[in-house]
Amino acid sequence: MDLLACFQLLLLSHLLTVNCSPGPLLDVVVDRYDIPKVCPREVEIEDFVRYHFNGTFFEDGKKFDSRAECRTMIPPQATLVFEVLMVDVFNPKDDVIVEAKEVPKGCTRTTVTGDYIRYHYNGTFQDGTLFDSSYQRNSTYNTYIGMGYVIQGMDKALQGLCIGEKRRVIIPPHLAYGEKGVGDFIPGSAVLVFDIHVIDFHNPKDPVNIKVTHKPQECNMRSEADDLIQYRYNCSLMDGTVLYTSDQFDSPSTTTLGANNVILGLEEGLRGMCVGERREVVIPPHFGHGENEAGGVPKSAVLFFELELVELQKGVPEDYMFVWVGDGPDPLFPAMDLDGDKQVPLEEFSLFIRLQVQGGKGRLRPGIDADSIIKDMFDNQDRNKDGKIVEDELTVTEDEVSKQARDEL
Template structure:
């Protein structure tokens, strides 16, 4: 029958192999204080409570129950203690004091115990840890209730391996301090950093005790684990954001509903990469806060500036969860993304115009139907130049409102004076859209630097000539310059040129004037006899009932 002994006192001494003339073969016991009455001595199976002071042979203390404030409690002879101490307490009386000297081979042998006991010296009775390597930066330590992923090699004290996560090609994933692990491992993992490697030695009573584990771990086995911490998180974690770089000017930040283009590098907490947009030479494009990306990224993409760089850390419950995704991301993995925002816009965005330089006198401004010549540089929002008018011999010429340029640029060129300079931001739905163009990425926001070089006022689409005021009334007598009741091409040409010169009429700019006038003449010479008579002359508004604000011949 098991018995319980009251308080007994020990002085435990560990020997160091090199400090003795010859190694001890067995425990040495010095019973220096024995009570007069000793009705019973400690036997195998007894539960005992005792105080102790543990020292090395040189007198250096390594442990003391007095300093802990409580006696040690345990069962004798069942492997709950190291072998030498198991032998040393047997035969003791209550209130006896003895000195027990334990040789290394009856303690932890050549492996030793890491804290605070040195190689080949007497061990303490708790979980021992030794850090083998540790990253320079360690901003977070493993705490109870954290979920961790780690690799390990498990061996017995004699070096025989009993298990390894590497052989299964997968990490061991578990909560810490919640009873999912043996007690010693729960304790030994506390305080580790991601990327740290440590050795954990677990005594039997904090491992598998006398039962062992199957055929791989014998009864009363001390276990040695070499652990490498892959990552950690807590179920209460939110995303973590570290801002790396912010542009000096940031007039707008991303919000839910915006469409963003960004580059990223994706890594695990140990620094190993799993994906990158740079390798594909293309940005990742998506709407924000609408469920098109994982929950954590949807949140991390809010509040960003164009050009900003930031690192975001996503716990698995805000990423790919316990299942992971394919062979790329394992279950319960913490993900780290380094993000660089190229541009963003909102589908409701309009063209943004900022005048950077304007002449003092500006009486004439560009509008729809005008013929203009302009200089431009077109870039992405990160400053990447796409194309420039400086790359060509002559600056481009276009008619506003004629669908000759992208809609946003056409709008940005309106209302300008000759000599005026502007910066115009064009969202993709008013630019090259989702498909992009040659040299222009899909869904790209465009940054234009514009300068208006020349402006010729135009005429409405479908017209070749317009009156700038009221036309002569009646018209034919004014056109019949020699009053012979007929107007040949030469006379018609002279009449139109007079109207243009006097500013009462305007020909379509950008086209050959003589060619336009000849077309106008042929349109009125309805019988093609080479002259126009009064009966043939009709205004365009009379022909098609067009309610244009100008009348045309």
């Protein structure tokens, strides 16, 4: 049993003779008839206490109103009995008391001033009465640490925490809500007890953290902007709660890097990967979904991704459907005119483009049907729409080249 139970169960019975006129105190009898097994602290001189009581007369057990004036309610020489339940106790010199309940192994970083933290808590008084709980709202409490957004005692207690840590915090009223309290919610001069569980924290200056957990022996190319990739992933919160996984789908996820199809942190985590490589990526909210909720992702949540690159197709720049890898043929038309008849129909043009791609000399935009791309490219070059390209149709001005950038030859 802890400090809470000590004050919750402590009952004191006082027997004393009171003379409303000045006179000697005859005797005081104290019967401590219900004491907790574990009581780490007893009331001392100069402590401030809050307690409940019932006041009765010793002779007949009749209750009296102790709030009334002595001369009107309590007769002379009356012996009074007080049954007392101690609610809490503190000393004006008390500081915040922090008790670690559970500290994760391998904790390499703890909270400091300026960090933004998300945590769950139960808030009770010293007698165990619950006054607030984030669990009941099914939402973490989110705040900056050490910047005055919470009561002074909590600002101190949130320092030096690990992700996943659980601790109990006892805050005296002069570091909480003082003598005034908070309306009917928290009484004046109340000692507050918080049991907190840290879900995650980050600093607004945090970068995306990438850890390579497996790298294949051979890596001939790495993912970069405009590449079409397939990847597997698990996405979870820092407490291990799984949000999404590609395993729930029939095939890995597909995206084009640099196309703003995924959050910034995931984009960064997927770049520079080899096929078969696996990574763990920690994404702070300013590179994730920010302060907004998104599809089951809580506000300001730090995200943890486990990634594996499954397939990589090298891409082409935005607005292009085909690019040369290195320098293209010069002159171009004779290379396109495979049969040398001075004209290139669609079938011959298609064969030429496919030979360039197969030979690693050219690249089509991945993720789009190759036949459709080639047909668009052919139609763009067949200026007179007669179903064939001749050499004059490849001779264009610089202005025309800029207009045809999406189908570069």
